[in-house]
Amino acid sequence: MLKFAIFTDDGLPTAFYSEDVHGCRLSPVFGPWPQRNRYGPVPEPTDDEANPSAPIVGTEDDPEQIPPVVGHVANPDCLIPVDAIEITDEQWQELISNSGRRRWVDGKVVVYDPPPVPPVIPDRLSRRQFRLQLIDAGLLEQVEVWVSAQDVRTRAAYADSGSFLRSDEMLLAGFDALSFTSAQIDEFFAAASTL
Known part of the structure; x- marks a missing residue:
């Protein structure tokens, strides 16, 4: 088929x-359906015809064939x-x-070789993910030194946050202090989201 x-x-x-x-x-x-001849009765033999054939008297559908x-x-x-x-x-x-x-x-x-799927950049990280990524990137000590030099609100936000939003202004200021580009912040969040 x-x-x-x-x-x-x-x-x-x-x-x-x-x-x-x-x-x-x-x-x-x-x-149309294939036809076959329809024959009448075979006539009696005569002197002229010792073996007479049945005469064709019409046609009919032939059931042994298909149209x-x-x-x-x-x-x-x-x-x-x-x-x-x-x-x-x-x-x-x-x-x-x-x-x-x-x-x-x-x-x-x-x-066909499909293009690589771009990584999904999460908009937030848990405190655990954020801190483990800082450790893995070798940045924990540097970040904590920077945080300790900030105002009380920034220090409280870092110490007490249950999650870290990618768009948070205090967080972006911290990344700016580390000279991170937007792409590097995305990479940080993407890597941390797997932890």
Whole structure:
């Protein structure tokens, strides 16, 4: 049975269909039923005809044959979308076996190397994650020296916070004192989120 697929504009498959599951796209249109001769009774032998044949008295449908297919029409019961593209069994297998690593280009299945997924940068860290990342980055002592030189509100926020928000102004001031870029802060939060 035929197989079909729907693809994104980039050629990545989003759905697969098979006629044996979703119905044939086309239904056959049959021509007239094959006919066979209908014979009358065999006449009695005569002097002229010792072995007479039964005369043909008409025609009838031949149940031993099937009508010929003379065309096809759209099957209204088919669940395969009109925009689905017909693919071979080999192409279907290649796409299924390499999900996300193959795409459809100009009627062919080609290798596709997806771009790396950008890391998810959390908007907050737990106190534990934040302090462990400071230790892992070798920054704990330097940060605590900086915090001890700050105003009482900053010292209290550092000492008593249960979580650290990426957008917090006091936190950003601390990273600025360490000369961290925005990308370095993102890396710090991404690494800490795994702890």
